[in-house]
Amino acid sequence: EWRLQVLLPNGAQMDAWAYAHFCEAHGIGAAPMTRPGEAFQYLLPPADPDAQTVRRMLCLGLNTTEEAMAKESLVDLATQVLIAHLNGRPLTAALVRVATSVSVHAEHASMKPDRGAAFLCALRDVFHVASANVAQRFSQAPQFKTLLVLGTTLADPREGLYLRARALSALRDTVKEDDAWHSWDSVLKPEGPMGTFWKDLRAWVSDKKMGLGIAPPPTEWLTVPVVMYSLLRVCLAHPAACDATHGIRIGPTPGGTARQQAAEAADAAAASGATTEEGQDDKEKLTLLEQVEEILLSLSGTDPQSYVQLEVLNQETQRRIPSSADQLTRKWYEEQNGSFELKRFHGAEDLRVRLIGAPLARASSRSYERVAEEQRTRERNVAMEVLPKITAENLPRSIRSPELAALLCVLSKGQTRIADDLPNTLLRRLCRRGDATAKEVLQEAAPFPPAMLMQAVVALDKLRRERWDKDSLDIVLQAAALDMHAVEDRPRAALPTAAAALWAAARKPFDERLNASRCLLVPSAALRLQVELAEEVALSPEGSSFRPFAQMCAWLAHLVVTASLPTEVRAGGVRAFP
Numbered sequence: 001e002w003r004l005q006v007l008l009p010n011g012a013q014m015d016a017w018a019y020a021h022f023c024e025a026h027g028i029g030a031a032p033m034t035r036p037g038e039a040f041q042y043l044l045p046p047a048d049p050d051a052q053t054v055r056r057m058l059c060l061g062l063n064t065t066e067e068a069m070a071k072e073s074l075v076d077l078a079t080q081v082l083i084a085h086l087n088g089r090p091l092t093a094a095l096v097r098v099a100t101s102v103s104v105h106a107e108h109a110s111m112k113p114d115r116g117a118a119f120l121c122a123l124r125d126v127f128h129v130a131s132a133n134v135a136q137r138f139s140q141a142p143q144f145k146t147l148l149v150l151g152t153t154l155a156d157p158r159e160g161l162y163l164r165a166r167a168l169s170a171l172r173d174t175v176k177e178d179d180a181w182h183s184w185d186s187v188l189k190p191e192g193p194m195g196t197f198w199k200d201l202r203a204w205v206s207d208k209k210m211g212l213g214i215a216p217p218p219t220e221w222l223t224v225p226v227v228m229y230s231l232l233r234v235c236l237a238h239p240a241a242c243d244a245t246h247g248i249r250i251g252p253t254p255g256g257t258a259r260q261q262a263a264e265a266a267d268a269a270a271a272s273g274a275t276t277e278e279g280q281d282d283k284e285k286l287t288l289l290e291q292v293e294e295i296l297l298s299l300s301g302t303d304p305q306s307y308v309q310l311e312v313l314n315q316e317t318q319r320r321i322p323s324s325a326d327q328l329t330r331k332w333y334e335e336q337n338g339s340f341e342l343k344r345f346h347g348a349e350d351l352r353v354r355l356i357g358a359p360l361a362r363a364s365s366r367s368y369e370r371v372a373e374e375q376r377t378r379e380r381n382v383a384m385e386v387l388p389k390i391t392a393e394n395l396p397r398s399i400r401s402p403e404l405a406a407l408l409c410v411l412s413k414g415q416t417r418i419a420d421d422l423p424n425t426l427l428r429r430l431c432r433r434g435d436a437t438a439k440e441v442l443q444e445a446a447p448f449p450p451a452m453l454m455q456a457v458v459a460l461d462k463l464r465r466e467r468w469d470k471d472s473l474d475i476v477l478q479a480a481a482l483d484m485h486a487v488e489d490r491p492r493a494a495l496p497t498a499a500a501a502l503w504a505a506a507r508k509p510f511d512e513r514l515n516a517s518r519c520l521l522v523p524s525a526a527l528r529l530q531v532e533l534a535e536e537v538a539l540s541p542e543g544s545s546f547r548p549f550a551q552m553c554a555w556l557a558h559l560v561v562t563a564s565l566p567t568e569v570r571a572g573g574v575r576a577f578p
Contacts, residue, residue, distance in 0.1 A: 001047045017057050020044050021094040041093050041133065048135075051103040061095045074104045075111065075119050082122035091126060096133035099123075105137045113143065113218035117227045120144050124151065124230065146205070146214040147227070153212070155234045159398045163204065164235040165385035169378070170197035171232070171240065171248060179239070179251035184225035187248050196378065198222040208398060286366075288324055289542045292317055293339055293363040296355055304360055307343060307352035336542075358535040362545075365491040372447035379406035379447070387416050392425040401441075404430040405448035412456035414463050423460045427453075427472045434471030438478035442487060450480035451497045454504035461509055473513050477505065481524035485531075495538070495548035498528060502555035506563065514563050522563075525556050 004016035014022065020043035049057065051074065058077040059066050062084060069077060078099035085091035098104075100123070108116045123138060124147050131139065138144055154160045154167075173193035175182045188194055202216040209215065221227045229244045236242055239251030286294075295317050299308045314328045330351070333340050339359035345352055355363060383406040390396075390407075408426045411418060428434070430453075431441055442450060453476050460466060480501040483493040493501070504510055505521055513519060529552065532538045538549035 002045060004045075015053070016043060016045050017049055017053060017094050017098065018060060021057065021060065021092045024092040024094065025090040044094055044097055048101040048103070049098060054098050054101050054103045057094065057098040061089070061092075061098075063089075073107060075108050075116065078104050079119045079122045082119075082126050085126055091130060093130075093133045096126075096130045097135070100133075100135040100138045102137070105135070112220065114220040114224050116143075117221055117224045120147050121226045121230045124148055142215050143218065146217050147230070149212055149214045150201075150205075150217065150231060151234070153398075154231060158394060159396050160234075161389060161396055162382070162386055162399055162403055163201065166200060166382045167197055167232055167235040168240065169382045169385055170194050171236075171250065173381075175248050175250050177239075177250045177252050179249060181243070181246040181249045183247045184228065188223050188225065188228055190222060194228075195222060200378075204400065207400060211398075285544060287542055287544050288321070288327065289336060289339060290363070290366070290544060291321060292324075292328070293355060293359050294367055295320060296340075296353065297360070297363045297367060300354070304364060305354055305356075307345070307354045310342070310351045310353050313353060338536075358537060361486070361491060362537065365494050368491050369494050369497070372449075375402075375447040376406070376409075376452075379403065380410055383407045383410040387411060390422070391419040392421040395422075395425060395429065399429070401430055401444035402446065402448060405445045405453060408456045408460075409448065409452060412459035412463075414459070418460070418464060421467075423457075423466050424468055424472075427457065427476075428469045431469075431472040431475045434469065434475065436475060438475055438482050439487065441475055442479040442482050443490065445479075446490070449493055449497050449501075450476050450483050451493065451501035451504065454480060454510060455500055457509065458504045458507045466509075468509050470513065470516075473509060474516075474519070477510060477513060477519045477521050480505070481520040484521075484524040484528040492528070495532070495545050495552055498525065499548050499552040499555055501525075502552060502559060506555060506559055511563060514559070522556070522559055525552065529553065529556065 002016075004019065006014040006019045008014060023043065054074055055066060055069075055077065058074070058081050059069050061081040062069070062077070072080075081095055081099055082091070108119060120141075120143060123134065123144065127134065127139075127148065154163055170193040171187070174187050190198075198217075198219070198221075202219070205212060205214065205216040217227075225247075226244065229242055232242050232248075239253060241249050243249075292313070296308060296313055297304055299313060299316060300306050310330070310333070317328055318325050330342075333342055333353060338357065339355065340353050341356045342351060342353050344350060379402055383403070386403075387407060387410055404426050408423065408430070410416075411423060411426070430436075430445060436444075445453065457468065457473070457476070461468070483501070484498055486492045501521065502525055505514060505519075514522070532549060537543045538545050
């Protein structure tokens with residue numbers, strides 16, 4: 001360690017840090033064959049400066065006095081110094097060393113993620129010119145590495161395509177296309193679309209953490225405008241824009257966005273009375289019993305079989321269904337003994353209830369499907385933004401299974417041009433070129449069930465005959481067979497979904513694979529029918545599932561009669577019908 005004091009002609013003294021800053025800022029003694037700032041590193045002491053020197057140097061870098069900045073923290077001063085470089089002030093090696101010194105780091109480490117984010121963003125913005133002098137305590141810090149890698153990934157023309165589209169889709173759901181500025185506070189709400197985008201981004205980083213080498217960004221960063229500005233600015237292009245001060249602005253898109261065009265096409269089809277080939281009807285309206293079952297399930301928390309006070313259940317049910325006030329009596333619950341179990345606790349007035357048996361499984365399945373449909377809608381909206389920009393050759397390597405499924409489903413609508421071999425490439429990637437197991441496809445493609453993938457494949461094959469990978473078709477069929485029943489924490493497929501899988505299995509290209517792959521879909525569906533009959537709910541007036549149950553029976557019978565099935569499989573299908 002060494003120290004230096006330079007005596008100036010006016011009698012003032014300058015320490016080594018100020019002298020190095022002065023020389024570099026004025027270009028004194030710069031070596032012409034070296035990188036900018038490299039020669040001045042040798043004027044800096046090897047040890048970090050103390051807190052007093054840090055404050056003095058940061059004020060020197062801002063061309064102000066210590067008295068004027070006495071109330072500012074070291075982190076805030078360092079942030080201002082780094083930002084000042086973007087406004088034309090010199091950022092010397094001395095200032096970078098000071099801004100990333102032990103004193104600044106100790107203060108920054110004590111801050112919450114949202115409070116210290118502004119400094120990390122400012123450091124990231126100058127890192128490309130100052131990386132040689134940034135201390136490892138910051139350059140290797142987990143949050144700084146996350147911010148750095150996310151910025152690089154989002155800016156990547158190929159690998160960042162889906163993330164940019166996901167951000168733009170969330171912004172379109174948040175901001176009106178009125179060409180007016182919307183403040184960051186109104187946009188960055190955790191319970192809004194941007195909050196969902198941030199959760200998806202964190203999940204994406206978690207899935208890719210081995211390859212990226214970073215941790216997910218902190219949840220608190222969502223509400224920090226400087227962080228979101230630094231990430232979103234690479235995601236937006238005309239007519240959308242973002243500003244660090246004003247927020248987000250989105251103008252009207254000439255010709256409408258892909259999502260708007262798809263909505264207009266759907267409205268036109270509805271107006272003309274067109275229906276899908278599957279002939280699926282609108283969802284059945286839930287009965288009062290089924291609605292109460294779902295409300296009770298939502299009140300049960302993490303344990304679906306836990307007891308809930310009857311009074312609490314009735315209050316919540318009446319709030320959601322005002323017309324049910326006169327029906328929810330104790331006698332009504334006792335009559336529905338196939339769904340509810342009543343039990344007294346501690347006293348005569350403490351009567352509690354819980355879901356039991358098959359109704360619990362059905363309520364869980366309906367609740368799961370409702371959440372999954374919301375997720376599918378988001379994924380399809382993002383896929384509409386991405387689809388016109390990809391081909392089979394430039395498909396991003398970082399794309400995940402739900403995104404592949406969404407692309408396949410949107411492509412099957414026939415509203416965009418189908419690139420050569422893109423459908424087959426999407427399906428092969430989803431099935432890992434035939435190496436994935438049926439269980440992996442079932443779980444990884446969520447919230448898209450195998451039945452929906454099968455419907456997309458059938459629709460695409462009808463639009464244009466594709467050369468489908470046979471192994472991929474077999475895997476999807478086996479995944480649909482697994483989905484007929486509960487798999488670990490995933491509830492069994494709803495009856496409309498199960499019926500859709502059988503409908504698609506009876507059509508090309510799946511009908512040719514039923515016998516060739518020794519498919520388990522038919523015996524699995526036959527077992528599901530037997531379970532439904534044993535539960536005695538599908539045929540009950542208290543349920544709303546008769547129509548999809550009848551459709552499932554019809555398509556299973558169609559497969560048993562017309563498909564080329566092995567003898568033992570055909571016999572099992574016949575036994576499903578009493």
